Amino acid sequence: MPLPNDEKLLALSHDLIQQFDAIFGEHPGFRPAHAKGTMFTGTFTPSPGAATLTRAPHIARSSTPVTVRFSNSTGVPLIPDNDPNANPRGMAIRFNLAAHVHTDIVSHSSDGFPTHTGQEFLELLRAIATSDVTNIPASPLGAFLASHPAALAYVQTPKPAPVSFATETYYGVTAFRFINADGASRFGRYRIVPAAGNQHLDDAVVASKGPDYLFDEIKSRIGSGPVEYKILVQLANDGDTVDDATIHWPEDRTLLELGTIALTAPVADSDHEQKQIIFDPIPRIEGIEPSGDPLLEVRAAVYLISGRRRRAAPEAG
Numbered sequence: 001m002p003l004p005n006d007e008k009l010l011a012l013s014h015d016l017i018q019q020f021d022a023i024f025g026e027h028p029g030f031r032p033a034h035a036k037g038t039m040f041t042g043t044f045t046p047s048p049g050a051a052t053l054t055r056a057p058h059i060a061r062s063s064t065p066v067t068v069r070f071s072n073s074t075g076v077p078l079i080p081d082n083d084p085n086a087n088p089r090g091m092a093i094r095f096n097l098a099a100h101v102h103t104d105i106v107s108h109s110s111d112g113f114p115t116h117t118g119q120e121f122l123e124l125l126r127a128i129a130t131s132d133v134t135n136i137p138a139s140p141l142g143a144f145l146a147s148h149p150a151a152l153a154y155v156q157t158p159k160p161a162p163v164s165f166a167t168e169t170y171y172g173v174t175a176f177r178f179i180n181a182d183g184a185s186r187f188g189r190y191r192i193v194p195a196a197g198n199q200h201l202d203d204a205v206v207a208s209k210g211p212d213y214l215f216d217e218i219k220s221r222i223g224s225g226p227v228e229y230k231i232l233v234q235l236a237n238d239g240d241t242v243d244d245a246t247i248h249w250p251e252d253r254t255l256l257e258l259g260t261i262a263l264t265a266p267v268a269d270s271d272h273e274q275k276q277i278i279f280d281p282i283p284r285i286e287g288i289e290p291s292g293d294p295l296l297e298v299r300a301a302v303y304l305i306s307g308r309r310r311r312a313a314p315e316a317g
């Protein structure tokens with residue numbers, strides 16, 4: 001994935017990483033966001049109707065190997081799984097098409113995002129970094145939320161802790177333009193739904209859980225059989241806003257089934273592999289194009305800059 005030439009975009013990307021560092025501290029070798037993670041391998045199998053939506057290579061093949069990284073929120077590498085700030089959880093999926101050829105989905109367990117642009121997100125992070133958590137209304141964060149209704153709605157949306165990474169739905173948030181073999185295109189958003197169903201915990205139960213309850217549980221669950229998810233695409237109707245992650249589409253929009261992921265084994269040497277792998281929010285393959293959502297370009301630059309920094313850090317241990 002290439003680094004853009006746009007100086008403004010690069011400066012914004014560096015500023016965003018610096019704000020994560022300011023909030024969570026610098027932890028060389030770890031991600032500044034979604035630092036605590038665990039990785040698994042498995043297989044993606046497309047659903048029969050998926051080719052009506054996209055001519056992407058992993059839809060045309062009978063199956064494709066995948067690598068998945070689950071993560072907790074924040075840039076704190078040892079954040080306890082039962083810390084409320086560990087929500088939303090992340091699920092990043094790599095479809096391995098050939099040696100060094102791949103396409104990714106980066107999703108999290110909230111259906112939305114607090115800001116429309118990267119610049120606005122930087123302002124939110126700056127407000128968080130300079131706020132008194134015991135008096136948010138009188139802090140820069142209070143002022144930001146008061147003047148940004150979408151961010152307020154996002155922070156007020158409940159984000160309960162899951163029973164398991166296997167009982168959570170993950171959302172791609174930004175829309176893409178899917179193009180099929182006839183050249184017909186539709187806008188859509190990924191929704192990754194667990195075969196085990198959504199199951200969450202009450203706050204009191206979460207508090208009684210151990211700091212690695214999710215990471216331990218998913219390892220043992222996959223050890224005793226495949227863990228499956230359906231990848232769905234929520235299709236926009238004509239007139240729906242497709243370039244703003246803060247705007248939800250009505251729940252009556254069609255959910256097209258793209259395929260199934262079955263996770264079957266942990267990645268050997270997960271710590272090293274997590275350090276190396278850099279997920280890309282932009283698909284960069286035939287049949288799935290960006291939608292014009294401004295978050296995509298800045299995220300792609302941020303993840304690449306951050307990933308290169310991580311790879312350059314000395315190996316832990």
Ligand code: HEM
Nearest residue numbers: 031033034069090091092106107108118172173303306307
């Ligand atoms: C301007 C907006 C955003 C910024 C600045 C941002 C920033 C970051 C950063 C710095 C990382 C670490 C990347 C790395 O070092 O490899 C990251 C990872 C991640 N972000 Fe974002 N993010 C943004 C939007 C989003 C959105 C909309 C989602 C949900 C779809 C999301 C979900 C994730 C996930 C799941 C990871 C972990 C990926 C992995 O496992 O490597 N982020 N983000």
